[in-house]
Amino acid sequence: MDAAEAIRMLGGIARTSQLCAQGTTRLRLARAAERGAVDRIRPGVYAAGVLAPGVRTAAAHGGELACASALRHFGVWVLEPAPRLHVWVGPNARTHAHDGCRCITHRDGGAASFGVVSLTRALVQCASCLGAEAFFAAFESAWAQGLLTAADRVEIRSDLLARFRWLVDIARPDAGSGLESLLRLRLLRLGIALACQVPIPRVGRVDFVLAGCIVLEVDGRDNHDGPSQRHRDLVRDAEAAAAGYETLRFDYALVVHDWPRVERAILARLRDRTAAAR
Ligand SMILES: [Zn+2]
Ligand SMILES: [Zn+2]
Known part of the structure; x- marks a missing residue:
């Protein structure tokens, strides 16, 4: 398997260590990057194929597209008059300098990788980051579009800080x-x-x-x-x-x-x- 294909199999973005574990060598990666077959996002992280908007920058920053940025990716209405890129890196990971960084870093628990966080996580992040109104509008927007199951709504309610839970209770599916x-x-x-x-x-x-x-x-x-x-x-x-x-x-x-x-x-x-x- 060539380097670009190996990266695509791993979701479009991968670390050198993951790729080497699967049999790609550092030399093959470097050559693929020189040819333009793969895209070196930062040292040790490569991309291949088409990525959703923001996903590459989130990886350059150190993690996954999150919070309001992930909600927009899912087509959910977001109250954020001056949008910024929200990136989830997990509790202990370091962030990385990159061109034009104005990212908002999220450090809630779990192991972040690359790509886009789940819709349920994005909604919970949005409450703490952008507040009750932004959460409420996004939650109802996601529900109205059929993107939230009953189990999702229960999970979100229990993952929210206690002061936001009443918003789930008064939300409607038909906004x-x-x-x-x-x-x-x-x-x-x-x-x-x-x-x-x-x-x-x-x-x-x-x-x-x-x-x-x-x-x-x-x-x-x-x-x-x-x-x-x-x-x-x-x-x-x-x-x-x-x-x-x-x-x-x-x-x-x-x-x-x-x-x-x-x-x-x-x-x-x-x-x-x-x-x-x-
Ligand atoms: Zn955020
Ligand atoms: Zn950044």
């Missing part, structure tokens, strides 16, 4: 977007009860209804839908108004970067509606 998860968590913390994914005749499902009469919609879409999407939203709002609802609509920038403004709007409308009902 429409990460922004929706975030908004729901924040309103729950304000003590505001809300109904989720409510069907309204001639409108369809809306994200949330508060106090039986205020529709909240969060727009996680990019703007590439343009005017036609805006028109559809206006039609929805008009139909909701005809049915006696008032719609408040928020986007990513408002929810993530300007939450106090969103909170003020919601609380003011709730106050007015409750006063009018008296």
